[in-house]
Amino acid sequence: MVRSYFCLALALLAVPAAAAERTGYPVTPASFEAVTLTDEFWLPRLQTQRKVLVPYSFQQTEQALGDLKVAAAILAGDKPEKLPAPERFRTSDLFKVMEGAAYLLAVERDPELERQMDKIVEVIAAAQEPDGYLHPARTLYPHLQIDMMGDGKYAYEDHSHELYICGHLYEAAVAYFHATGKRALLDVAEKNAQHVERVFFAGDPAYNDGKPVNQAPGHEEIELALVRLAEATKNPRYLKLAQRFLDIRGVTHRPEGEGVFSPTYAQQHAPVTKQTEPVGHAVRATYLYAGMADVAAMLGVNAYDEALDKIWTNIVDTRMHITGGLGAVHGIEGFGPEYDLPNADAFNETCAAVGNVFFNFRMFLLERDAKYLDVAEVALYNNVLAGVNFAGDRFFYVNPLAADGARPFNHGHAGRAPWFGTACCPTNLARLIPQVPGMIFASDDSGLYLGLYAASRTKLSLAGTPTEVVETTKYPYDGRVEVTLRPERPTKFAVRLRVPTWTADRFVPGELYHYANSNESAPPISVKVNGAEVKFQTTKGFAIVEREWQADDRIELLLPMPVRASRCRNEVAADRGRIAVTRGPLVYCAESPDNQGHVFNYLVSAENVADSANEKFVSIAGAEVLSLSVDAIRSTKAESLEAARLTLIPYFAWDNRGTASMEVWIPANEATLRANEIKVSDNAEQFKSAHASHTFDQDREAAIIDGRLPKNSFDTTIPRWTSWPERGKPQTVELELAKPTDIRTVEVYWYDDRGGVQAPESWMMETYADGQWAPFALYNTDAYGVATDQFNVVHPAAPLTAERLRLNIQPRPDAAAGILEVVVTPEN
Missing domain, CATH: 1.50.10 (Glycosyltransferase)
Incomplete structure (x- = not known):
C-alpha cells in the first residue's frame, strides 16, 4: 500500500x-490515496x-x-x-x-x-x-x-x-x-x-x-x-x-x-x-x-x-x-x-x-x-x-x-x-x-480519530477489525458532521471527534486572540449516536465516544458556527482598536469589489457582529463561497459617518476578481477608523530627484519617481523614461532620496514596447551613504529581475540605510532601456 x-x-x-x-x-493517519473524497x-x-x-x-x-x-x-x-x-x-x-x-x-x-x-x-x-x-x-x-x-x-x-x-x-x-x-x-x-x-x-x-x-x-x-x-x-x-x-x-x-x-x-x-x-x-x-x-x-x-x-x-x-x-x-x-x-x-x-x-x-x-x-x-x-x-x-x-x-x-x-x-x-x-x-482519519490502539473534516470515506483496522468509515459534511461552511461506521463484526473501540478551539472562547489555540464578547456563552456542542444524544468526555480536544460498534452505526457531531468577532492582545500594536471576523475555521476579510469605496473606510462594532450578520452563498470566479454582511459605519468623502453594511468573504477567496483593497482587522472605533482611512501614497515623496545618463527628448527622468503606478510594461497612459535611441549602450539612473532611508525594498517596473525599447538584458544597483558608493548586497533568494508587467523587487541582505541609489543598466543589444516607475519601500 x-x-x-x-x-x-x-x-x-x-x-x-x-x-x-x-x-x-x-x-x-489513513494514507491520502486510501481516502476517497466526495x-x-x-x-x-x-x-x-x-x-x-x-x-x-x-x-x-x-x-x-x-x-x-x-x-x-x-x-x-x-x-x-x-x-x-x-x-x-x-x-x-x-x-x-x-x-x-x-x-x-x-x-x-x-x-x-x-x-x-x-x-x-x-x-x-x-x-x-x-x-x-x-x-x-x-x-x-x-x-x-x-x-x-x-x-x-x-x-x-x-x-x-x-x-x-x-x-x-x-x-x-x-x-x-x-x-x-x-x-x-x-x-x-x-x-x-x-x-x-x-x-x-x-x-x-x-x-x-x-x-x-x-x-x-x-x-x-x-x-x-x-x-x-x-x-x-x-x-x-x-x-x-x-x-x-x-x-x-x-x-x-x-x-x-x-x-x-x-x-x-x-x-x-x-x-x-x-x-x-x-x-x-x-x-x-x-x-x-x-x-x-x-x-x-x-x-x-x-x-x-x-x-x-x-x-x-x-x-x-x-x-x-x-x-x-x-x-x-x-x-x-x-x-x-x-x-x-x-x-x-x-x-x-x-x-x-x-x-x-x-x-x-x-x-x-x-x-x-x-x-x-x-x-x-x-x-x-x-x-x-x-x-x-x-x-x-x-x-x-x-x-x-x-x-x-x-x-x-x-x-x-x-x-x-x-x-x-x-x-x-x-x-x-x-x-x-x-x-x-x-x-482526515487516523487511528491508534484505542480506536479512531477524526481530524480535519471533509466528506469522504476510507477503510481502517480498528481494534483489529476492518472497518469502513464514511463521513458526510459540508464543512467548513456547516458544522454538522455525520460518520457512519461499518465494522465487519461488532467491535468495541473509541471514536475521538475533534472539537476545534474555535467552538470555545477563542478562534485558535494560544493567548493571542480571544472572542471580543467574552461574556457570550459558546453555543453547545452535541453528539448523537443513532439519533440519540449521548454524553461524552473531552480529552485533549477530542470528544470521546467508546462503545461496541455495529455495522451502520451513525454518529452525528454538531459544531455550531456563529459569526464571531475576535480581539488581539493589546501588545500587538497593529490590531489595537480593531476586530477580526471569523466563522467556523474561516477568517473573513472585506474586499473592495463587494463594498462601496475603499474598505479601509469602514468601522464595525464587535457587539453588532453576531446579531447583524447575514449569510449568503455567492459565486467568485466560478467558486461558491459563503459571504457575510454585517452592520457597519462608513466614512464618506465629506469625512462624515453614515450607517452602512459591510460585506466580507473568506480570506482564502480574496484577489480572485482582480487587484483590490482588502482588510482583515477592521476598525472597531472612530479613532482607529480615522487613523485607518485610506490616504493615497505618493511614491514621489520618497525622492528628491532622478538623473539618467541619457533621456529621450520626449520622455522625462521625473517619470521614474512620479508615483504613478503602471498597469503593464507597455502602459502609454503614464509618463516614462527611456534611453532611446541609444540601443545596447549601458545606462545609469541615479536617484536621490528625500532623506537617508532604511531600505526594505527597491522595486523597478521596466518599460517595454516590444520593439525599440525593451526590458534590459541585466542590471545591478549601488547605494550611496557616508560619502561613497557601494554594491547593493542582495537578499539571498533575490536576483536583479528583468520581468515585464510587474515590479522587479530586491531586498538588502542586511539592514541598510541609503541616501542615493544608482541603477547600472545593460540594455539588450538592439534595444534601448526604459523605466515606468521605481518604488522604494522604507522599513517602518
Whole structure:
C-alpha cells in the first residue's frame, strides 16, 4: 500500500535496542490515496490540482529541467556551446512538482503523466555525478565563485541550498516509488544520501580536503526528507543521518553577521534541544521543527520534546497571525520580536503556512492533542489556500492582512502573480494539497480519530477489525458532521471527534486572540449516536465516544458556527482598536469589489457582529463561497459617518476578481477608523530627484519617481523614461532620496514596447551613504529581475540605510532601456 507523506510508519525499522520506549508515531493517519473524497470544498481543488496547477507548474519549471539536461550532457562528455547561468535552488522547485505529481498518480494512475515523470527521472539520473553529487549549477561551474554558493561544492552551506535540493529530491523519489513501485529515482536518492553521509560525516578526499564538512545546512529540509527515505528503503542509516544533522545544528557551526547572515536566521544560534522560541526564516524553522518531531518519533527519543513544546507555545502565544501565517517580518522572511504582527506589511510567506501545517500535523501524531490539528486547520484553510487562486494558475508569495489595491506587495505585484523567480510557494502548493485527505482519519490502539473534516470515506483496522468509515459534511461552511461506521463484526473501540478551539472562547489555540464578547456563552456542542444524544468526555480536544460498534452505526457531531468577532492582545500594536471576523475555521476579510469605496473606510462594532450578520452563498470566479454582511459605519468623502453594511468573504477567496483593497482587522472605533482611512501614497515623496545618463527628448527622468503606478510594461497612459535611441549602450539612473532611508525594498517596473525599447538584458544597483558608493548586497533568494508587467523587487541582505541609489543598466543589444516607475519601500 502507498503511504502518505505523513504516514511515516517507521516502527517496522530495525531501531537500535538502546532507543527509548517510543518508536514510531503513536497515531497512524489513513494514507491520502486510501481516502476517497466526495467533498464539495476539497474535491474541486484536487481536480484543479490535476488539471491545472501541476501541469502549469511543470511548464514553469522547464528551465530547471534544462539545467539538468545540460549537466547530463557535460557528464556524458559533450561540450555545450552556451551554459545557462548558475542558479542555486530552482531544481528544488522541479522536484516539488514531481512530488505533487506522484501523489496524483497514487490516487489515480495517469499513463501520460507517468511517461512525463519517467523522462524527467532519466534526465535526473544522467545529471548525477558518479560519486552521487547532484546539483547542476556546480556540475556546470565546478570552481566558479558563485554568489551565495562559494567557490566549490559544499563551500558555503549557509546559503548554497545544496542539501535543501537533495531533500526535495528524496521526497519526490519516495513519493514516486510509493505511487508506481519504480526505483530509478529512489536509487538516485539513495546514492546521493550515501554520498552526503560520506562527505559530511566520514570525509571524502574529493571534498573539503578530505575532512568531514560536519555542518548542518542553512536551509533545513534534508532532515525530514531523510526520515521519508528511511521509511521507503527500510534502511535506518538515513534516519540516523537525519538525527546527526539535527544534533550538530548550532554546535559545529554558527554564522557571524546580521540579517540573512546571522546565526538566528537559519536556527543555528543554539543546539536544537536548547532552542526555546522561533527565530529566523520561518520556512526553514518549520521544516526544522517538523524534522525534529519525525526523528523524535521514529528513533524513540525525547531529547527534542521540551524544545518543540516551548517553540510551539511561543508561536501561538506571540508570533502567529490569526490566519495561521508565520514569518511576519520582511527582510528575513521570518519571525520578528514577540507581538510584531503587522497587517499591510505582513510577509507570511505561503511556504511558511505550508510548513506550519507540516509541523502541527506531526505534533498531533506525536502528542495526540487536537490543538495541533486546530492550528494546522487554520493555517490550511486561510493562509495556505489564499496562496493560489481558484483557477490554479496565479499565486501569492506574500500574504498580508491588508492591501490598498495599488502598491505592489507580492514580490513585484499588486495582486497575484503568474509565477515567481523564487518559485517555492506554487510548488509547495503542488505537493501539499493532494495530501489533505491524509489528515482526515487516523487511528491508534484505542480506536479512531477524526481530524480535519471533509466528506469522504476510507477503510481502517480498528481494534483489529476492518472497518469502513464514511463521513458526510459540508464543512467548513456547516458544522454538522455525520460518520457512519461499518465494522465487519461488532467491535468495541473509541471514536475521538475533534472539537476545534474555535467552538470555545477563542478562534485558535494560544493567548493571542480571544472572542471580543467574552461574556457570550459558546453555543453547545452535541453528539448523537443513532439519533440519540449521548454524553461524552473531552480529552485533549477530542470528544470521546467508546462503545461496541455495529455495522451502520451513525454518529452525528454538531459544531455550531456563529459569526464571531475576535480581539488581539493589546501588545500587538497593529490590531489595537480593531476586530477580526471569523466563522467556523474561516477568517473573513472585506474586499473592495463587494463594498462601496475603499474598505479601509469602514468601522464595525464587535457587539453588532453576531446579531447583524447575514449569510449568503455567492459565486467568485466560478467558486461558491459563503459571504457575510454585517452592520457597519462608513466614512464618506465629506469625512462624515453614515450607517452602512459591510460585506466580507473568506480570506482564502480574496484577489480572485482582480487587484483590490482588502482588510482583515477592521476598525472597531472612530479613532482607529480615522487613523485607518485610506490616504493615497505618493511614491514621489520618497525622492528628491532622478538623473539618467541619457533621456529621450520626449520622455522625462521625473517619470521614474512620479508615483504613478503602471498597469503593464507597455502602459502609454503614464509618463516614462527611456534611453532611446541609444540601443545596447549601458545606462545609469541615479536617484536621490528625500532623506537617508532604511531600505526594505527597491522595486523597478521596466518599460517595454516590444520593439525599440525593451526590458534590459541585466542590471545591478549601488547605494550611496557616508560619502561613497557601494554594491547593493542582495537578499539571498533575490536576483536583479528583468520581468515585464510587474515590479522587479530586491531586498538588502542586511539592514541598510541609503541616501542615493544608482541603477547600472545593460540594455539588450538592439534595444534601448526604459523605466515606468521605481518604488522604494522604507522599513517602518
